[in-house]
Amino acid sequence: xxxxxxxxxxxxxxxxxxxxxxxxxxxxxxxxxxxxxxxxxxxxxxxxxxxxxxxxxxxxxxxxxxxxxxxxxxxxxxxxxxxxxxxxxxxxxxxxxxxxxxxxxxxxxxxxxxxxxxxxxxxxxxxxxxxxxxxxxxxxxxxxxxxxxxxxxxxxxxxxxxxxxxxxxxxxxxxxxxxxxxxxxxxxxxxxxxxxxxxxxxxxxxxxxxxxxxxxxxxxxxxxxxxxxxxxxxxxxxxxxxxxxxxxxxxxxxxxxxxxxxxxxxxxxxxxxxxxxxxxxxxxxxxxxxxxxxxxxxxxxxxxxxxxxxxxxx
Amino acid sequence: xxxxxxxxxxxxxxxxxxxxxxxxxxxxxxxxxxxxxxxxxxxxxxxxxxxxxxxxxxxxxxxxxxxxxxxxxxxxxxxxxxxxxxxxxxxxxxxxxxxxxxxxxxxxxxxxxxxxxxxxxxxxxxxxxxxxxxxxxxxxxxxxxxxxxxxxxxxxxxxxxxxxxxxxxxxxxxxxxxxxxxxxxxxxxxxxxxxxxxxxxxxxxxxxxxxxxxxxxxxxxxxxxxxxxxxxxxxxxxxxxxxxxxxxxxxxxxxxxxxxxxxxxxxxxxxxxxxxxxxxxxxxxxxxxxxxxxxxxxxxxxxxxxxxxx
Numbered sequence: 001x002x003x004x005x006x007x008x009x010x011x012x013x014x015x016x017x018x019x020x021x022x023x024x025x026x027x028x029x030x031x032x033x034x035x036x037x038x039x040x041x042x043x044x045x046x047x048x049x050x051x052x053x054x055x056x057x058x059x060x061x062x063x064x065x066x067x068x069x070x071x072x073x074x075x076x077x078x079x080x081x082x083x084x085x086x087x088x089x090x091x092x093x094x095x096x097x098x099x100x101x102x103x104x105x106x107x108x109x110x111x112x113x114x115x116x117x118x119x120x121x122x123x124x125x126x127x128x129x130x131x132x133x134x135x136x137x138x139x140x141x142x143x144x145x146x147x148x149x150x151x152x153x154x155x156x157x158x159x160x161x162x163x164x165x166x167x168x169x170x171x172x173x174x175x176x177x178x179x180x181x182x183x184x185x186x187x188x189x190x191x192x193x194x195x196x197x198x199x200x201x202x203x204x205x206x207x208x209x210x211x212x213x214x215x216x217x218x219x220x221x222x223x224x225x226x227x228x229x230x231x232x233x234x235x236x237x238x239x240x241x242x243x244x245x246x247x248x249x250x251x252x253x254x255x256x257x258x259x260x261x262x263x264x265x266x267x268x269x270x271x272x273x274x275x276x277x278x279x280x281x282x283x284x285x286x287x288x289x290x291x292x293x294x295x296x297x298x299x300x301x302x303x304x305x306x307x308x309x310x311x312x313x314x
Numbered sequence: 315x316x317x318x319x320x321x322x323x324x325x326x327x328x329x330x331x332x333x334x335x336x337x338x339x340x341x342x343x344x345x346x347x348x349x350x351x352x353x354x355x356x357x358x359x360x361x362x363x364x365x366x367x368x369x370x371x372x373x374x375x376x377x378x379x380x381x382x383x384x385x386x387x388x389x390x391x392x393x394x395x396x397x398x399x400x401x402x403x404x405x406x407x408x409x410x411x412x413x414x415x416x417x418x419x420x421x422x423x424x425x426x427x428x429x430x431x432x433x434x435x436x437x438x439x440x441x442x443x444x445x446x447x448x449x450x451x452x453x454x455x456x457x458x459x460x461x462x463x464x465x466x467x468x469x470x471x472x473x474x475x476x477x478x479x480x481x482x483x484x485x486x487x488x489x490x491x492x493x494x495x496x497x498x499x500x501x502x503x504x505x506x507x508x509x510x511x512x513x514x515x516x517x518x519x520x521x522x523x524x525x526x527x528x529x530x531x532x533x534x535x536x537x538x539x540x541x542x543x544x545x546x547x548x549x550x551x552x553x554x555x556x557x558x559x560x561x562x563x564x565x566x567x568x569x570x571x572x573x574x575x576x577x578x579x580x581x582x583x584x585x586x587x588x589x590x591x592x593x594x595x596x597x598x599x600x601x602x603x604x605x606x607x608x609x610x611x612x613x614x615x616x617x618x619x620x621x622x623x624x
Contacts, residue, residue, distance in 0.1 A: 132478060163474040168445060168495060171502050171539065175529040179522065180491045184479060191481040211490065211522035217563050218486045225483070255525045258569040277532075 004305035004312060005047070005280065006155065007206055007248040007271025008055035011038040012082035015059060018075050022066045034275035035060070040086060043274065047093065050280035052272075054312050056305075057083045058097040058125040060276070061159035061178070065101055065130070072101035076111050084119040095309060097125035097155040103133065105142050112146055122309050123153030123202075128185040128210075129161045135185045136192030148198035153308050155204045158182045182210025186243070191222065193231040195239045202308055203243045204269060208250035212240070213258045237262075244308070246271030247300070249278075251286035265296040269304055318364040321615035321622055322590065323466060323515055324559040324582025325366035327354065327405075329393035332375060332386055339377060345586040346371070351397050354585060355404060361583070361590025364612075365622050368394050369408040369436035371587075372470040372489070376412055376441070383412035387422050395430050406619065408436035408466040411454075414444075419454055427461060433619055434464030434513075439496035439521075440472045446496045447503030459509040464618050466515045469493045493521025497554070502533060504542035506550040513618055514554045515580060519561035523551075524573045555618065557582030558610065562596025576606040580615045 019031040047055055059079055065072040076099045083096035098115035100108040115121040124147060126135065133139055135156070147154055158178035165173065182205055189195040189203070205212075212219065222228050223236040232239055241263055248271040250256060259268065272283040292300065306313045328342070328349040336342050358366055370390055376383040387410040394407040409426030411419040426432040435458060437446070444450055446467070458465060469489035476484065493516055500506045500514075516523075523530070533539050534547035543550065552574045559582035561567065570579065581597070583590045597610060616623055 134479060136481060161478070163478050167443065167472075167474055168499055170447070170499065171533055175533055176491065176494050176498055176522075176526065179526050179529070180487065180494075183487045183491075183522075184482075187482045187486055188479055208525070211487065211494075211525050214519075214522050214525035214561075214566050214569060215487055215490050216565050217560055218490070221560075222483055222486045228481070231481070249528055250525075252528050254527050254569050254572045257572060258525060258565050261565045261568060 003050070003052045003270055003284070003301045005052045005055040005272050005274065006204060006269040006305055007246045008043070008057055008274045009035075009038070009060040009276070010040070010043065010057040010083060010086065011035050012079045014075055014078035014082070015064065018064065018066060018071075038275050044090070044093065046274055046280040050284050052280055054093060054095055055274070056095040056097055056122065056155070056309075057086065058155055058157060059099045061127065061157060063127050063159060064099050065103070069101065069104040069107060072104060073107040073111070075099075076101040076107075077114070080111070080115050080119055080121065084121070095122040095312060097121070097123045097153075099125055100143070102126070102143070103130040103139065105139065108143055109146055112143070112150070116150060122311065123155055125155045125157060127157055127159040128181040129159065132162050134188035136188035136190075136194040141194075144194055144198045144201065148200045151200040151202070153202045153204065156182070156185060157206055158210065179207055179210040182206060183212045183215060186210065186212050186240075187219070187222075190219070190236060190239055191228045191231050196232060196234075204246060204308075205243060206246050206271065206273075207248055208255045208259045209243075209245045213255070213262050216262060241267065243267065244269050244304070247283065247287055248273035249276070251283050251290060253290055256290040260291075265292065265299050266304055268300045270301040318359065318362050320361060320363040320581050320590070320594070320611045321619065322358065322361075322363045322366040322583050322585070323580050323615055324468075324517055324557045325354065325368050325585045326371040326587070327351070327368040327394060327397065329370070329390040331389045331393075332370060335375070335377070335382075335386060349586050351401065355401060357585055357590050358404065361594050363583075363590050365404055365406055366585070367406040367408055367433055367466065367619070368397070369466055369468060370410045372438065372468060374438050374470065375410055376414065380412060380415035380418055383415060384418040384422070386410070387412045387418070388425070391422070391426050391430055391432065394432075403622075406433040406622070408432070408434045408464070410436055413437065413454070414441050414450065416450075416453055420457060423454070423457055423461075423463075427463065433621075434466055436466050436468060439467055439469045439492040443473060445499035447499035447501070447505040451505070455505065455509045455512060459511045462511040462513070464513045464515065467493070467496060468517050469496075469521065490518055490521040493517055494523045494526060497521065497523050497551075498530065501530070501547065501550050502539050502542060507543055507545065515618075516554055516556050517582065518557065518559055519566045519570045520554075520556045524566075524569045527573055552578060554578065555580050555614065558593055558597055559584035560588060562593045562600065564600045567597070567600040576602060576609055577614055579610045580618075581611050
């Protein structure tokens with residue numbers, strides 16, 4: 001009963017209502033059965049059954065901004081307060097990656113201050129892009145500056161980019177586009193220079209890094225181009241090796257073997273994507289089949305997260 | 315020097331008239347501008363490559379006019395034939411088509427396979443915003459299936475994704491992604507099952523598909539998709555071939571290898587963007603047994619292309 005789930009979604013009532021109101025214009029349809037049926041009791045039950053001591057809560061894609069800054073600001077606050085309430089109601093069982101009303105930068109800076117200073121959150125939840133601005137984009141620099149100043153733990157959740165929403169209507173865009181967008185934002189952070197410029201941000205990327213590990217040869221080649229080389233003076237691997245990667249929806253030997261070949265177990269975090277996917281216990285079982293030693297599993301399931309979030313240590 | 319035994323299924327040539335047309339749109343990269351047949355042959359000699367199957371690289375040769383594209387495809391295919399005549403045994407061809415011109419493409423298939431005896435057809439992972447599972451491809455794929463053709467697919471950066479990331483060359487991730495989209499689209503529209511005799515080769519170790527396998531596996535378990543795959547997802551994925559170009563590292567090929575047997579991996583170099591030797595060294599560092607390396611370098615491709623056995 002000691003696991004820490006870095007990738008666990010909660011669905012505040014206000015968020016459910018906002019998804020319903022956004023309706024079909026909300027890309028992708030966010031109001032899917034796992035979200036609709038989510039309850040706090042079910043989350044606790046799933047954690048209980050799979051030995052998860054603490055679940056780090058975040059809001060899943062498509063996030064909370066549906067076109068109106070004021071509404072997004074209000075919704076971010078409601079979600080964050082609800083997460084803080086869960087933390088208070090169940091001591092030690094929850095942590096929170098606070099939601100921000102991006103791309104509204106000013107309101108987001110306010111929300112960062114409120115979330116850290118009043119709610120005492122553990123970190124900030126971002127998405128891989130905001131209206132086709134990936135995280136290295138100039139427009140997001142004030143946010144990264146503030147997060148760097150606070151040495152924030154930043155959990156980056158994929159969302160599909162406007163370019164790629166509805167491209168292949170035959171199936172859910174989670175299949176290809178989410179992983180891809182994580183890779184895009186990692187590339188954007190590296191080759192815009194943001195990763196180097198804001199070294200104190202502790203980045204967590206979902207789903208084993210999207211598809212970045214598989215494309216590592218391309219990243220290494222890109223870093224040889226003069227403009228790109230300047231953005232990563234210590235090399236791509238230096239930056240990539242200090243990021244963290246969760247195993248949600250990728251707990252199988254193909255991607256995990258690939259991830260493992262590039263980064264030590266110290267950079268890998270247990271995450272389930274609850275209430276999506278194969279569930280909490282599903283991830284425990286699947287991770288056990290990925291060829292890690294007991295010592296590595298202890299790191300992935302617990303120690304690495306404590307290193308990032310010492311508050312969670314017992 | 316290694317005996318020239320390798321078969322390079324991913325090797326680009328730059329037909330002069332194609333280069334002229336391309337440069338009118340957007341100047342080609344230096345390695346493409348400077349491409350020569352002799353350069354190809356020299357690189358092959360250094361890498362121990364017996365034969366390279368040449369294809370036209372992205373963005374292909376349809377720039378809006380069917381007429382122009384037919385001429386360019388024909389010219390490119392004829393030019394490859396000239397290379398094959400001038401350097402006997404050193405080159406093969408994955409012929410260009412003027413797709414999305416359906417009639418022109420069907421005529422070019424006939425010309426390329428019957429008259430020129432090309433080794434297969436070269437296609438791109440998407441055309442506009444249609445990936446290879448789209449119903450538009452039905453007449454072409456029916457014909458290619460009937461002929462049991464080899465279809466080599468090369469990625470493009472789909473229109474959706476051009477110039478979206480100012481700091482990054484689209485080759486870094488958009489090509490890999492579009493290959494994954496093409497594979498996923500072929501499989502989950504039922505096209506892969508519908509055209510079982512087309513022998514597909516996908517570039518760059520399958521794009522990013524192997525890394526995303528769990529997403530595909532879970533999709534295939536949903537009955538609506540499962541029924542499009544009477545033989546199962548893995549049956550389709552393990553009949554495809556995947557080349558080593560720009561992915562000859564233990565990370566990527568190790569991952570690919572955990573999804574498909576080594577029998578489905580074929581040597582490819584992406585020359586002139588990269589060298590043959592890069593890939594020889596890359597494959598050597600991937601932990602394959604000597605027998606597997608031999609299979610990747612040559613034997614797997616020979617199952618598709620037995621004409622190069624001697």
